[in-house]
Amino acid sequence: MxxxxxxxxxxxxxxxxxxxxxxxxxxxxxxxxxxxxxxxxxxxxxxxxxxxxxxxxxxxxxxxxxxxxxxxxxxxxxxxxxxxxxxxxxxxxxxxxxxxxxxKDLEDAMQFLSTKEISSSAEICSECLYKFILTLGDTFAGALTEKEKTDEVKRYVDKFSLMIAVKHSQTDEMMEPIGTEDDIEKGVDHFQFLRNYLVQLLDQQNFWNRLSQELREEDAKEWIQNLVSMRERLARLEFQFYSQALQLRDIIEFNMLIKMLQYILKSSDEIIELNEAIHSEIRSDKFCQLTERDDRLDTLAGYAEKSRTIEHNFGNILQILTKL
Structure with a gap:
C-alpha cells in the first residue's frame, strides 16, 4: 500500500x-x-x-x-x-x-491510488504520486496546462477503472478474474482487457433479470423481489460506469472532460447508494432465513465481499472527482 x-x-x-x-x-x-x-x-x-x-x-x-x-x-x-x-x-x-x-494533497493521492498492490515498486509509486499532486492537488493547480491536465485526468480515470475491474472480478463469485494489476502495468490494450469484465456484467444482468421474473411469477414477497431487482440494476450501473470511463479517451477538450466526469460521478454515487442498500438487506435475518429454503439466493448471499470492495473503491472515486 x-x-x-x-x-x-x-x-x-x-x-x-x-x-x-x-x-x-x-x-x-x-x-x-x-x-x-x-x-x-x-x-x-x-x-x-x-x-x-x-x-x-x-x-x-x-x-x-x-x-x-x-x-x-x-x-x-x-x-x-x-x-x-x-x-x-x-x-x-x-x-x-x-x-x-x-x-493533505499527498493523502488524497494515496487514497486515489490505494488499489495498487503492496509490492508496487517505489519508482511506480513515486511517479503516480507526482502526477497526481500536479494534476489534482489544490496547491499546484496552475502547474499544468488544460491539455496536460486533461490528458492526466483521462489517464488516471482510465487506469483506475481498470484497477477496480480487476479487484471486483477477483471478489465477485459470479465472475472469472479478468487479470491482475501487473497486466495493467505491462501496458495491455485497455478496451480488450475490460471487455471481458463488461461481458460478465451483461451475463449478470441477464441472470438477475431471469430470477426477478421467476420471483414475480411465484408471487414472492415484495422485499425479495426488490432486492433482486436492485442487484440487476447494480450490474447495469457498473456497466454504465465503465462505458463512461472508456468514452473519456475520445475527449480532448477540458470543459467537455469535466462534463463527462460529472456523469461518472453521478454513476459512482448511485452505485454506492445501491450497494449499501443491497448489503444491508443480505445481512438481515429475514434474508438469511430465506436462503436456507431457496438455494437460488446463494449467489446473492456471496455478494458481501464484493460489496465491501465496491464501497471502498467507488468511495475513493467520489472523493477524488468532487475535487474537480
Whole structure:
C-alpha cells in the first residue's frame, strides 16, 4: 500500500509513512532527487517504510536520517502537526515548484491510488504520486496546462477503472478474474482487457433479470423481489460506469472532460447508494432465513465481499472527482 500508519494507536500518532516519493525520479540507470527544483544524484535504497512503524512523531523519525547525504530510501512521511511532508533519509521538507507539498494533497493521492498492490515498486509509486499532486492537488493547480491536465485526468480515470475491474472480478463469485494489476502495468490494450469484465456484467444482468421474473411469477414477497431487482440494476450501473470511463479517451477538450466526469460521478454515487442498500438487506435475518429454503439466493448471499470492495473503491472515486 502507499501508506502505513504507526503501530501506536492512531490517536497517539502524528505521522503517516508513505512508500515512494514524488521527488524521486529514475532516468535509465540514473536515480535523482528533484526536491525543491534541484537535481541531485542519489544512491537509492528502496526500503519498506513499515520498518519505521515504531516511530510515532517527527522528532522520533529524525533518528532515521542517513549519515550519507546522497542516500535515499525512496520513502517519506506526512507530519500531521504542520501538514508537511518530509524525506525520511534526509529530513528535508518536500517542495515542488518552490512550494511545500501539503500533507493533505499527498493523502488524497494515496487514497486515489490505494488499489495498487503492496509490492508496487517505489519508482511506480513515486511517479503516480507526482502526477497526481500536479494534476489534482489544490496547491499546484496552475502547474499544468488544460491539455496536460486533461490528458492526466483521462489517464488516471482510465487506469483506475481498470484497477477496480480487476479487484471486483477477483471478489465477485459470479465472475472469472479478468487479470491482475501487473497486466495493467505491462501496458495491455485497455478496451480488450475490460471487455471481458463488461461481458460478465451483461451475463449478470441477464441472470438477475431471469430470477426477478421467476420471483414475480411465484408471487414472492415484495422485499425479495426488490432486492433482486436492485442487484440487476447494480450490474447495469457498473456497466454504465465503465462505458463512461472508456468514452473519456475520445475527449480532448477540458470543459467537455469535466462534463463527462460529472456523469461518472453521478454513476459512482448511485452505485454506492445501491450497494449499501443491497448489503444491508443480505445481512438481515429475514434474508438469511430465506436462503436456507431457496438455494437460488446463494449467489446473492456471496455478494458481501464484493460489496465491501465496491464501497471502498467507488468511495475513493467520489472523493477524488468532487475535487474537480
Amino acid at each position: 502507499f501508506g502505513t500508519s504507526s503501530s501506536k494507536q492512531e490517536k497517539e500518532s502524528s505521522i503517516k509513512l508513505v512508500r515512494g516519493c514524488p521527488c524521486y525520479k529514475v532516468f535509465g540507470d540514473e536515480k535523482l532527487c528533484v526536491n525543491d527544483d534541484s537535481v541531485l544524484e542519489i544512491d537509492a535504497i528502496e526500503i519498506d517504510p513499515s520498518i519505521f512503524s515504531f516511530h510515532y512523531d517527527k522528532d522520533s523519525m529524525e533518528e532515521e536520517r542517513a549519515s550519507d547525504g546522497n542516500v535515499c530510501y525512496a520513502s517519506i512521511y506526512i507530519n500531521y502537526l504542520d501538514n508537511k511532508v518530509y524525506c525520511i533519509s534526509q529530513g528535508w521538507v518536500l517542495r515542488i515548484h518552490r512550494q511545500d507539498v501539503p500533507g
